[in-house]
């Protein structure tokens with residue numbers, strides 16, 4: 637049995653990101669969605685309800701939950717790409733109302749500009765987020781970040797000329813180059829074969845350790861969450877999805893893959909998460925029949 641999430645206000649005071657009683661209601665009016673919901677007229681869909689979470693500085697947090705529960709919705713609210721219908725999200729005491737340079741975002745599809753080289757993609761982000769830098773300073777910052785992700789040699793290549801894994805590393809370099817307090821990642825490693833994915837996971841860890849910022853990662857992979865995170869946020873299924881539990885992982889760093897298979901504490905958490913996802917997914921499937 638999984639316990640309730642601890643309300644944000646009961647946690648210690650040095651929080652960086654505060655999510656307070658957040659709810660999100662969508663008005664569904666696209667014909668295909670209405671068709672799926674077997675509705676004719678526009679309908680309200682309560683995606684998130686009463687979401688509370690505190691994320692302290694320098695913490696790696698993964699969000700896991702059944703498909704369609706609202707993980708991306710929550711990440712978009714933190715990114716400021718959308719606004720909550722109720723509640724509020726504060727970053728260092730400032731209410732989030734729009735995207736800002738204090739948050740870097742990495743999506744699954746990289747969102748690179750194809751007509752710009754890898755370096756130009758990063759320079760563009762630096763110039764936009766940090767207009768006080770001179771052109772040569774922006775170029776230098778961009779170069780440093782491409783170096784950080786091991787892509788110095790690919791700096792002058794266009795997105796169409798590099799592999800998907802490399803594109804994702806450019807996207808990570810771009811997100812980090814604006815010096816965000818928070819790095820938000822929406823299933824960035826999903827498309828990759830296990831070997832590439834494993835390599836990118838190591839890269840993400842190395843970059844996080846080098847940068848000391850907070851990361852919020854959405855993932856479908858329990859192993860990935862166990863390998864990378866300090867905390868795992870477990871969401872319940874929608875509608876009215878919320879945080880079911882926040883699990884603090886044992887502070888084993890650096891964390892080898894074998895730890896997840898062999899350390900009894902990790903094995904227990906893995907079983908619990910598998911059971912939760914299985915039950916929630918089954919309930920979603922049953923509800924849709």
Ligand SMILES: Nc1ncnc2c1ncn2[C@@H]1O[C@H](COP(=O)(O)OP(=O)(O)OP(=O)(O)O)[C@@H](O)[C@H]1O
Pocket residue numbers: 662663664681683701702703704705706707708709710874
């Ligand atoms: N703009 C929107 N309008 C209407 N409904 C939406 C909108 N965006 C998301 N939803 C609904 O909100 C719910 C949560 O969607 P969301 O994409 O956040 O889930 P998710 O957990 O990220 O899904 P997945 O794991 O499949 O990526 C879904 O039922 C989705 O259909």
